[in-house]
Amino acid sequence: MLENIVSTGKKSTREGFGAGLHVVGQQNPNVVALCADLVGSLKMQAFINEFPDRFYQVGIAEANMMGIAAGLATAGKIPFTGTFANFSTGRVYDQIRQSIAYSHKNVKICASHAGLSLGEDGATHQILEDIGMMKMLPGFTVINPCDYNQTKLATIAIAEHQGPVYLRFGRPGWPIFTPEDYKFEIGKAYQLREGSDVSIFATGHLVWFAVEAAKTLAAEGISCELINIHTIKPLDEEAVLDSVSKTACAVTAEEHQMHGGLGDSIAQLLARKMPTPIEYVAVNDSFGESGTPAELLNKYGLGIANIVSAVKTALERKK
Amino acid sequence: MTDISKLKDIASQVRRDIVRQVYYATCGHPGGSLGCTDFLTALYFGIMEHDPAFNMEGKGEDVFFLSNGHISPLFYSVLARAGYFDIKELATFRKLDSRLQGHPATHEGLPGVRVASGSLGQGVSVAIGVALAKKMDGDNKNVFVLTGDGELQEGQIWEALMFAAHHKVDNLIATVDWNGQQIDGATKDVMSLGDLPAKWEAFGWEVLYMNGNDMQEVVDTLKEAKRRCGNGKPIAIMMKTEMGYGVDFMMGSHKWHGVAPNAEQTEVALAQLSETLGDYPYPYEQ
Incomplete structure (x- = not known):
């Protein structure tokens, strides 16, 4: 839950x-x-x-x-x-x-x-x-x-x-929200929650934001499948494809450039195996700047609200 | 007593191998390879305790790293002649599906190579890593590394020199191929190295000198370097060599740094180098 x-x-x-x-x-x-x-x-x-x-x-x-x-x-x-x-x-x-x-x-x-x-x-x-x-x-x-x-x-x-x-x-x-003693497997995606409307693939700090975004979306009746891709390479292709075959749209979230990050890995997989609408939450071809972490993540489009809005766009696109 | 005349015979064959590899590949780096032939021959056939059965970790053995990887024809010839792999394989140098890549690599599993080199400036650091592991494991064997002199223009080298002195990596012997040449010309014109021995000394190394094209002097100096290991300082040998040594028209010029001789030049070159151990066959046959 x-x-x-x-x-x-x-x-x-x-x-x-x-x-x-x-x-x-x-x-x-x-x-x-x-x-x-x-x-x-x-x-x-x-x-x-x-x-x-x-x-x-x-x-x-x-x-x-x-x-x-x-x-x-x-x-x-x-x-x-x-x-x-x-x-x-x-x-x-x-x-x-x-x-x-x-x-x-x-x-x-x-x-x-x-x-x-x-x-x-x-x-x-x-x-x-x-x-x-x-x-x-x-x-x-x-x-x-x-x-x-x-x-x-x-x-x-x-x-x-x-x-x-x-x-x-x-x-x-x-x-801190993952268990302290589960069996961590390299290359094995970690599913935080099952859902039916959209798959959110997040890595690093943004996994927590994805959890928060999913809570907001749940209140609006949108069911998010939350998958923590801790291992970007080798990518757990089976987990990605299994999830997307169910939800038919995806959002990726990462503290990284859009070019070359987790989103690209997932998009490449989906383009080859299961073409699917996909929205990126990532930095869009930009350097950062000084500020607090919260201010920066917000300003560069990596906040909880950005994930919420990316999910809604993805849902629109799959219609 | 090391048999100097035997080492000279091996070196002559190694030089033939270098010329033939580069000729058949129509490319490669003969100049530095020929210049360092006496050094590497002495090291593998007279100085190092090593096992051609080859174990990557090199525990209980002396270990060598080639930092200036472009002199691969020399490295391959010495490894093959020392028994790491069949000399027939020298015929595959720089060809498709070969283990003898243009620059040395571990990727194809060539016995005797422990790290890829070619992008310059990295070998001293890697050698330090193995030297530290030997100390941790109580292994009293030594680690040797060869660098070019032009290569010393890379900043990483000086990071490594500082580290080795600070951490007293005194089971490490670095040799500099001090031939004064690099691709674009003489080092003094391209990027002056200044007072090279003084720089190494200032970085905390014990510095020896040798004429790298005098087999007796090479053997004596390497033995002396080995003797001085364990005294709290890493050892450096400033090795004066002549690029292209052994082939008259290749000597003393940077022009043969990375150029293959044609058929006629190859014939002239081979006529100056006696075939002491038998040439490897070409083309390659399984």
Whole structure:
């Protein structure tokens, strides 16, 4: 039931990463961590305190960090790199492409402060292109969990997964609404609620907004199927197609550019397998700016009201 | 005692392999490959403890990384001659469905290659990663990496040098192919490297020198570098080489950086290099 999806408190997804990293440190002696001068921001201190010999401070040198991670993976370690999403991707794209992706290295690139919701630091840091860049790399897994619990579980899951992973999370405190102990499966969509009129596919912070939007729409008699696509690549095609075969229209929601994000992945799948009206809630070919997370998400069209209106447009189009 | 004359014989065959690979592919990078032949031959046949059965992780072995991946014809020849794969496969260099890509890659599963290289400036970082893992695992073997000198214009190199000194990665031996040439001309004209040894020293490395085209000196210097490992500092070797060494008309010029010789030039080149171990057959036969 939609009413049962409630926030049990607020914590940032990056705190979920820090907690998950600490757990995998305890579970697997091959896990090592690297950070480019952002230990506090990435919440890596618990891991460092317990495993100081398995942590490397790299300084402000992200390219070198990616190369070292590739080397550690070559020798059988499972390196987790930590820095902001912008510096985890665009800044070091060629290093990731050649030394990690093309070379099949088991590196976990863990990226905080993704999207507009990092807030006041502004557009230099608000990367909105990272999902697109990373999903284009052959063999890369791309995960964008939605809350503290899911980020913690995803962090634990990627340590067990053989292959390069991009794990994307964020800065602000955010409602916690997924269970803390369910079996998180990479590549397996998480259905929050069944519905019949429209499928909402959301990732990251915007999953919570999709929940809120669905509540508003339910009051108007519109039944939304809510699906949390935490793994953008590989996409759970079966879950998407099953849902759309029932609802016949879709809305995607993400804190990312419209070009290259989750919406594009879903649209590409539907265009090939099941042509369907689809509306995007995403940033429309624009950089961000300074402001509070709430102000920014609102201004750039990523608010709850934007999802509500996208659903109504999608419903109109399927008539 | 390392048998210098035997190493020279291998190097002569490796140089033949380089010329023939590039000729048959009609492209590739002979200049730097020929210049670094003595170094890589000495490393694989006289210095490193390594297993041609090839294990990616390289535990308990000395490990080498080629950062300047464009000198792949040299790398492939040495790996094949050392037993990592059949020398017949050298005939597939740069051809469709080959494991011998234009620049080294792991993607096709070629034994002996541990990371892709070609986009410059990345190999020292990767080598550091393996060196750190060896320290964590109590593995006392060393990690070697070769970079070009033009490659040092990449900023990532200097990030890596800072890290290696700061974290005392003293099981790492980096060699610079100091031939003073790059694609567009002499390094001093394209982008001056300044006082290169002083820069490495200032970054906290212990610096050695050698003439990379004198086999005895190469072997002695590499042994000395190995001896100095474990003293709290990473080791760098400034290796003076001549691009194109061993083929008179290719020597001392950047013009043969990335150009294949024609049939006539190939004949002239091969006449200067004795066939000591037997040429690989061409074309490729299963």
